[in-house]
Amino acid sequence: MKQKQLGLFSLMAAVVGTIVGGAAFNLPSDMAAAAGSGPVILAWVITGLGMLALAMVFRNLSLRKRELSGGIYSYARAGFGPFIGFSSAWGYWIASILGIVAFVTLFFQTLRFFSPLFGQGDNLPSLVGGIAFVLFFHWLVARGIKEAAIINIMTTVAKLIPILIFLIIVAAAFKRDVFMADLWGSGSFSWQSVGQQVKDTMLVTLWAFVGIEGAIVLSGRAKRAKDVGVATIVGLLGTLAIYLLISVLSTGILSQAELAALPEPSMAYVLKAIVGPWGAVLIVIGLLVSISGGMLSWYLVTVEIPYVAAQDGVFPDRFAQVNRQGTPMVSLWWSTGITLLFTGLVYVSASTYQKVYSMASVAILIPYLLSALYQVKLALVGETYLKDGRRTRDLLIGALATGYSLWTLYAAGLTYLLMVSVVYAVGMVLYLWVRRGQEQSMRKWDWIVAGIIVVAALVALGGGMV
Known part of the structure; x- marks a missing residue:
């Protein structure tokens, strides 16, 4: 039986920790590579509305279907049967592992800022370091979910400090003429150009928000069921504000072409252009802390998925075994093993951070889509709505979340x-x-x-x- 260990702040840290990983620190160049200032704003508006709809779907389902404590896996299984439910759990599990691998790759790419030893994050020292990095987090989670969650709160706070410093300095240095020069990317405005630019940013903005369901996956360990929905919505809105400000304010410092050409992490070089080398060092250190916190958040979520699926009889029974600290050890060992395998494959194939996170984003879109469809199904058949006037509202929210998921799959x-x-x-x-x-x-x-x-x-x- 699961221990109800996680309070509101732990759940919020799980959401923010999984969302704010490495993506935030490379938004200036990732967004500028695909779009000008105006399309960037439109892309965040579309992503914000789509993700808000998904967050409201997760919140609504967590309240109406409290018995489904496995989150998005449970929703797919309840709505569409064991096979679709299993596929959702499996796809989400592997997507989470790919997310961890993306963090490992970015971590050692970032270390090149201090030393050329690690190259682009795809050489032998990076592979050896990556293996040690993964095993460290395996050990940390094995000590207990509650203890890992406390550390996650600390790293979440630590990663937000350099981001807030960046936003304050960049806002003060913002130049309106630089922002307006690349407003529509290609000079004059055209709907076709703007639409294509927005489409080309979708995987970037999606990856930036992958992890929004962190509290949902851990809902079975929440002290209070209502905290799950609150943590999801608050985490989303706060993160959306941060991402929008990072992307937009950066376009008022450097031109689109200059931003697109920046190396990773591009936030460091934007701040360096304003205050000098110490700004870059601050952001790089913040990124390393952020990746470490993101790794821990993803590990907490990743080991929970097979554990819950095993309790429902969809994964092998042994995945439900836990140690004295309540950690699902079989799930943890398998998650770590597959993570190490994928880390080795990235080294052999020389795959980039962008390629790995793109695969993770598309893989996780399927469970998102199935959750949204389950919300639509509940509203259509009226289940849990016998004396509830919110049926039409929830149907519209589910339809919006479904449309966003389908659009993003197309854009991918x-x-x-x-x-x-x-x-x-x-x-x-x-x-x-x-x-x-x-x-x-x-x-x-x-x-x-x-x-x-x-x-x-x-x-x-x-x-x-x-």
Whole structure:
């Protein structure tokens, strides 16, 4: 039985900790590489509305379906059956692991600021350091979920301090003429150009908000169920304000071309342009702290997913085993093992931080979409709405969250969808093994979905995309 260990601040730290990782510190160049000042603002407005709708979906489902303490995995299973539920859990688990790998890659890319030893984060010293980095967080989480959550609160506060200093200094140095010079990116305004620029930023803005469901995944450990929704909404709104300010204020310091050409972490070089080298050092240290905190938040979420799925009989039973501190140790060991495997593959393939986080973002969009669809389903059939006048409102929110998820999948492009299909295809082997001998383990529509995933995976493998 889960221990109810996490209060409101721990849950908020889980949300902010998983959202504010490495992405925030490279927003100036990531956004400028795709869009001018105006489209950047529009992209954040669209992402903000879409993510707010998703956050409200998560909050609503956490209150109306309190028995589904596994969060987005549980919603997919309750709404669309065991196979879709398993696929959601598996995809989210692997996406979380890819998120951890992205943090490891960025951590050692960032260390090159102080030493050339680690190159671009894809050489042998980075691989050895990455393995030690992952094993350290394995040890930390093994000591107990509550203890790790306390440390996560501390790192969350620590990572926000350099960001706030950056925002104050950049706001004071903001130049309106620099901001207006690249307002629409290509000079004159055109809807086609603006639309394309907004579309090209979607994976960046999505990755910046991946982790919004952190409190939902840990809801089974919350002291009070109502804290889950509060932590999700507050964490989202606060983070949205920070991201919007980082992106927009930076366009008033350097031109779009200058921002796009900055190395990682670009926030450091924006601040360096204003105050000199000490500003870059401050941001780089903040990024290293942020990545460390993000790693811990992601680890807390990652080990919880197979644990909850095992309790529901979808993952093997042994994933539900815990140690004396209440940590799911089998889940932790498997999560660490796969993380180390992927870390090695990144080293062999020389994959970039952007490629890894793009795959993680697309993989996690599927569980987001299924959660939004479950909200729509509940509102349509009226379940939990017998004497509740909020049915129409929740239907509209669910539809908005569904539309945003579909739009972002489209914006991601076919290549990443095909690459992610390989991840989901591998998961089906585990599902069939766990469900062997059980009647009706796969329904007609399940087989159709499985067939589509397999075909997409074969196309990806045949095209050398993975």
